[in-house]
Amino acid sequence: MSTGxxxxxxxxxxxxxxxxxxxxRVLNNSDHPISTKTRARVLQSANAMGYRPNLLARSMRTDxxxxxxxIADDLLSPFTPPIIRGIQDYLKAIDYLGLIINSDxxxxxxxAAINRLLSHAVEGIIFVESGHLAATQALVEAxxxxxxxxxxxxxxxxxxxxxxxxxxxxxxxxxxxxxxxxRIAHIAGPQGWHSAQRRLESYQATLxxxxxxxxxxxxxxxxxxxxxxxxxxxxxxxxNPPPTAIFVANDYMxxxxxxxxxxxxxxxPHDIAIASYDNREFGRVHHPALTTVSLPAYEMGFRAAExxxxxxxxxxxxxxxxxxxxxxxxxxxxxxxxxESCGADPAQxxxxxxxxxxxxxxxxxxxxxxxx
Amino acid sequence: MSTGxxxxxxxxxxxxxxxxxxxxRVLNNSDHPISTKTRARVLQSANAMGYRPNLLARSMRTDxxxxxxxIADDLLSPFTPPIIRGIQDYLKAIDYLGLIINSDxxxxxxxAAINRLLSHAVEGIIFVESGHLAATQALVEAxxxxxxxxxxxxxxxxxxxxxxxxxxxxxxxxxxxxxxxxRIAHIAGPQGWHSAQRRLESYQATLxxxxxxxxxxxxxxxxxxxxxxxxxxxxxxxxNPPPTAIFVANDYMxxxxxxxxxxxxxxxPHDIAIASYDNREFGRVHHPALTTVSLPAYEMGFRAAExxxxxxxxxxxxxxxxxxxxxxxxxxxxxxxxxESCGADPAQxxxxxxxxxxxxxxxxxxxxxxxx
DNA sequence: GTGAAAGCGCTAACAG
DNA sequence: CTGTTAGCGCTTTCAC
Numbered sequence: 001m002s003t004g005x006x007x008x009x010x011x012x013x014x015x016x017x018x019x020x021x022x023x024x025r026v027l028n029n030s031d032h033p034i035s036t037k038t039r040a041r042v043l044q045s046a047n048a049m050g051y052r053p054n055l056l057a058r059s060m061r062t063d064x065x066x067x068x069x070x071i072a073d074d075l076l077s078p079f080t081p082p083i084i085r086g087i088q089d090y091l092k093a094i095d096y097l098g099l100i101i102n103s104d105x106x107x108x109x110x111x112a113a114i115n116r117l118l119s120h121a122v123e124g125i126i127f128v129e130s131g132h133l134a135a136t137q138a139l140v141e142a143x144x145x146x147x148x149x150x151x152x153x154x155x156x157x158x159x160x161x162x163x164x165x166x167x168x169x170x171x172x173x174x175x176x177x178x179x180x181x182x183r184i185a186h187i188a189g190p191q192g193w194h195s196a197q198r199r200l201e202s203y204q205a206t207l208x209x210x211x212x213x214x215x216x217x218x219x220x221x222x223x224x225x226x227x228x229x230x231x232x233x234x235x236x237x238x239x240n241p242p243p244t245a246i247f248v249a250n251d252y253m254x255x256x257x258x259x260x261x262x263x264x265x266x267x268x269p270h271d272i273a274i275a276s277y278d279n280r281e282f283g284r285v286h287h288p289a290l291t292t293v294s295l296p297a298y299e300m301g302f303r304a305a306e307x308x309x310x311x312x313x314x315x316x317x318x319x320x321x322x323x324x325x326x327x328x329x330x331x332x333x334x335x336x337x338x339x340e341s342c343g344a345d346p347a348q349x350x351x352x353x354x355x356x357x358x359x360x361x362x363x364x365x366x367x368x369x370x371x372x
Numbered sequence: 373m374s375t376g377x378x379x380x381x382x383x384x385x386x387x388x389x390x391x392x393x394x395x396x397r398v399l400n401n402s403d404h405p406i407s408t409k410t411r412a413r414v415l416q417s418a419n420a421m422g423y424r425p426n427l428l429a430r431s432m433r434t435d436x437x438x439x440x441x442x443i444a445d446d447l448l449s450p451f452t453p454p455i456i457r458g459i460q461d462y463l464k465a466i467d468y469l470g471l472i473i474n475s476d477x478x479x480x481x482x483x484a485a486i487n488r489l490l491s492h493a494v495e496g497i498i499f500v501e502s503g504h505l506a507a508t509q510a511l512v513e514a515x516x517x518x519x520x521x522x523x524x525x526x527x528x529x530x531x532x533x534x535x536x537x538x539x540x541x542x543x544x545x546x547x548x549x550x551x552x553x554x555r556i557a558h559i560a561g562p563q564g565w566h567s568a569q570r571r572l573e574s575y576q577a578t579l580x581x582x583x584x585x586x587x588x589x590x591x592x593x594x595x596x597x598x599x600x601x602x603x604x605x606x607x608x609x610x611x612n613p614p615p616t617a618i619f620v621a622n623d624y625m626x627x628x629x630x631x632x633x634x635x636x637x638x639x640x641p642h643d644i645a646i647a648s649y650d651n652r653e654f655g656r657v658h659h660p661a662l663t664t665v666s667l668p669a670y671e672m673g674f675r676a677a678e679x680x681x682x683x684x685x686x687x688x689x690x691x692x693x694x695x696x697x698x699x700x701x702x703x704x705x706x707x708x709x710x711x712e713s714c715g716a717d718p719a720q721x722x723x724x725x726x727x728x729x730x731x732x733x734x735x736x737x738x739x740x741x742x743x744x
Numbered sequence: 745g746t747g748a749a750a751g752c753g754c755t756a757a758c759a760g
Numbered sequence: 761c762t763g764t765t766a767g768c769g770c771t772t773t774c775a776c
Contacts, residue, residue, distance in 0.1 A: 056437070082448060
């Protein structure tokens with residue numbers, strides 16, 4: 001059975017002719033003094049026997065499990081895998097493991113997931129793209145640190161990591177401005193979404209800062225989907241004189257917009273330039289390839305894990321200064337990927353990775369702390 | 373700390389005025405007889421106090437953790453998330469949890485992952501898209517059940533779940549044949565890959581079965597990538613008379629092929645029909661949208677979990693008939709998604725989901741067994 | 745129908 | 761420098 005026939009510490013100790021305590025001290029690199037000989041003997045036996053510590057037993061004594069919980073609405077949501085990979089990569093550096101559960105947008109399942117994770121004695125929980133926060137109640141009661149990544153609800157809240165929509169939008173608009181465009185329209189996301197609002201506001205603010213007044217009719221609202229983008233674009237095509245560039249609030253709508261432009265007998269980017277938001281995979285294989293600013297999923301996950309770890313450490317040390325401190329919302333700005341849909345020279349940027357993570361991973365990992 | 377201030381079974385027992393043993397029996401629905409009164413009192417206290425069993429302690433006694441390990445090469449590989457989601461959904465039905473670790477194609481990391489998971493006392497391990505099998509050695513020694521899903525190496529091996537390339541290819545070719553095509557070419561994957569070989573063989577066999585002789589020059593080899601697809605297509609365009617339809621071994625190459633066809637001044641599907649393999653997301657938003665047969669990632673994961681569970685149960689019961697039985701390779705056939713690139717009437721099929729999982733999920737879940 | 749007690753594998757006092 | 765021992769929270773004989 002599971003741990004049944006596996007080698008116990010007692011067996012190693014016996015084989016090495018030392019006590020349980022000594023074996024434990026050696027195998028844990030305890031600072032307790034040990035003679036070089038004894039140490040070698042224990043190490044030798046442990047190796048020879050293929051000793052593998054039983055983490056359950058250890059956790060039981062130490063009250064540390066080196067695990068955290070990850071509650072995602074759905075692993076199959078487009079940004080969830082890179083967010084989780086970011087978390088995992090940070091966790092790896094501190095030798096932690098993440099226990100992942102899908103809540104499928106069901107508050108009851110989310111509550112069940114929390115209970116489950118607490119039963120597994122996780123040391124903290126990260127919510128990925130959670131749609132609600134009723135859950136935190138249980139966490140506060142259980143005294144567990146938690147973080148939200150890319151939460152989809154409401155306004156700014158503490159202990160969350162989100163995309164910097166304002167800054168990212170500015171990146172796009174400035175690029176368009178730099179290309180000489182002056183008549184820049186916007187296909188916005190549904191204004192019930194905070195991210196859609198932020199992008200619209202930043203679009204307006206950035207143009208204003210560039211001395212350009214947004215004309216009526218320059219903003220059309222879509223629904224995040226292909227069809228919505230096409231519909232909004234047809235609307236924009238009526239404006240006279242027509243805009244020469246469009247900032248589209250996500251990649252899906254950008255594809256629809258391009259189709260609408262082509263259906264009207266015009267060319268992208270020749271007649272109208274298109275730039276969007278998200279940096280989804282299909283934007284890279286599309287023709288023309290999308291110029292887009294990334295939603296930095298990987299980095300957000302990585303950062304959330306880092307912050308959670310700080311909280312866990314605060315708990316561990318019981319140092320008043322750090323203990324259970326709440327973080328203000330952290331915003332992370334995506335990166336601009338210059339491809340074909342704006343007509344700019346792609347040589348402006350040095351690389352074209354779909355997954356921002358892979359390019360930044362090494363740098364970030366380098367920053368990861370050693371286990372205490 | 374973690375389990376520090378949480379409510380223990382002892383506390384519940386005390387509050388209910390019963391012994392530890394009684395409380396345990398009630399809370400575990402043990403078949404040991406308990407008076408209705410006592411049962412109610414224990415349940416009541418447990419509820420009121422918010423009792424949450426400490427799974428670590430329980431596992432320690434019972435040698436069951438209700439966890440399995442999942443070792444994936446990279447969570448960001450395209451098929452990994454749906455495979456894992458399939459696993460998770462099965463696990464959910466049997467109340468198990470999956471511990472996920474990335475091995476990043478590094479055998480050393482994979483070995484480390486195995487050790488780590490064994491230390492966590494997982495009851496089995498599923499390898500997702502693993503590139504090697506040196507690792508199984510350790511598992512055999514540790515007497516742990518394991519399964520491979522969508523393994524990328526070598527020929528057929530036991531205990532693995534893979535796509536049914538032969539059958540899926542037949543689906544595509546038959547569709548093309550049904551549309552009246554007789555000159556059907558193939559853009560193959562690199563022939564170092566088993567899946568590429570299978571698809572090529574099945575392409576040839578299915579045409580032969582339809583009474584069509586594959587002409588020399590009808591098969592061009594690509595490299596799984598966009599550019600390779602375009603290059604192979606340019607080659608195919610030289611054939612005289614040209615093929616009227618192409619089966620492309622994956623979606624990426626199909627996009628390249630379509631671009632090459634358009635660059636030659638021809639139209640898809642009007643002049644040449646394109647059908648491919650994988651059913652990646654971008655194929656659905658592309659114009660023309662790809663007709664493609666899916667790689668049934670979700671179902672493969674689900675099935676692998678199901679088989680692993682059978683093995684675990686075999687271990688548990690120690691019933692000689694089932695104990696540690698090895699399974700022959702299981703093949704799962706994808707589904708044909710009829711869209712625009714072949715010119716067929718999409719009404720031929722009833723739905724168009726990108727994620728096969730979502731359509732099949734309910735049916736599959738329905739099949740999931742109750743916990744023993 | 746209920747309870748007392750042993751013990752899973754390990755770590756951390758405490759004693760020498 | 762090494763060893764003995766208590767006990768983490770739970771399940772499960774065994775006795776009543």
